[in-house]
Amino acid sequence: MSFLLPKLTSKKEVDQAIKCTAEKVLVLRFGRDEDPVCLQLDDILSKTAPDLSKMAAIYLVDVADTPVYTQYFDISYIPSTVFFFNGQHMKVDYGSPDHTKFVGSFKTKQDFIDLIEVIYRGAMRGKLIVQSPIDPKNIPKYDLLYQDI
């Protein structure tokens, strides 16, 4: 599944993708190819990528290749998916503590498609943060660990 999606292997490539993807939602999956939850997520991404080709561009990034981004986005759990539109980071309120990225895998392809559509529409209207259409039951739960607390 992960061989079906394009990969970005350096900070420069990621920069390029962020700056050059125009009028489409940019989806960056930060994770590792062998991790089981990443595999589930990659499966969903690769199956929906052709259908969403006009609305979204999907790329995979290994967390080991881009420590700058891993650290900037505070990626402690993998997989984490970050969304951009026209070079601007899009935040989504999933009902989870972290709005800057989606942690874990989606339950169904339809969830992911709905989320991309909501982000696209919000971005077209000029919104930088949108409300997630996914049922809170289907959002993976995780503990946000704070250092030194």
Added chain:
Amino acid sequence: MAPPQRCPLCRQTFFCGRGHVYSRKHQRQLKAALERFLPQVEAARKAVRAAQVERYVPEHERCCWCLCCSCEVRKHLSHGNLTVLHGALLEHLASPEHKKATNKFWWENKAEAQMKEKFLISPQDYARFKKSMVKSLDYYEEKEDEVIKEMAAQIREVEQSRQEVVRSVLEPQAEPDPEEGSSAPGSRKGTNSQVASSSQQPSFLDLPPAPELDWMEPGQPLTFIGHQDVPGVGNIHSGATPPWMIQDEEYSSGNQQIGPSYEEFLKEKEKEKLKKLPPDRVGANFDHSSSTSAGWLPSFGRVWNNGRRWQSRHQFKTEAAARNKQQPHKETS
């Protein structure tokens, strides 16, 4: 002549008075009508002995026309999502109003007396029907319970096999990750034991909640890759500059010019807009860079609505002279 009377069976008006009822036509109609009604009653009578209970289907809303009472009567008796076949018809046939109506019908239409009994259900028969209905209802409930229990057993089996697969996959992975945060393996063990205990419980009702919890606290929990906390350097939550906005040292000065690329961008926007217009509109291939001369409008001889003829002729001659002067110039050049 007798006053006009309408015979509902033949659906015609007759002037023969009471004599019509004895006519061949009427008797024929009567026979046909009774023959149509008889099978329904016979089916209902059979149900007296052995009542059948079935799951409700919209088809059970069908009505049947009772000839004697001339009204629509429901055939089957439904309540909730169960139906007793022929229940409502039997109830109607056993009712005293139907008996009275049947007697009236027989007297008015002069039908055969032996046939009358066939269309009536005695109260004793109705009581017998009620008893058999209760019995078959119980039997139906038992059958449904059995089906539900079978389904539950099946679901339990499938869950078990799935759990085993998951466990067998996770075991080899557990060893190579000794540095996982304390929460992750702890929560995994907790979920596994919870699921194992719930699958061993025999009651059916506990099964739906357990699979749901499975998803929310994933059986394969998210991999933890350590706190991304480098002191001194901000991250997205602290509002630091994003890495893609930070200029790299490798960037050449040429790339930092945004002039031409911005113009290119605008041109691209214009082109996109033009693409949306229909390709065979007028002037689609108009060359905007060509120059136009003063005489670009076609001349129709300058015919005006007022003024004299010699004025337009004069104008035409001037223009023709100017055009002719232009042409030899062009030819020589």
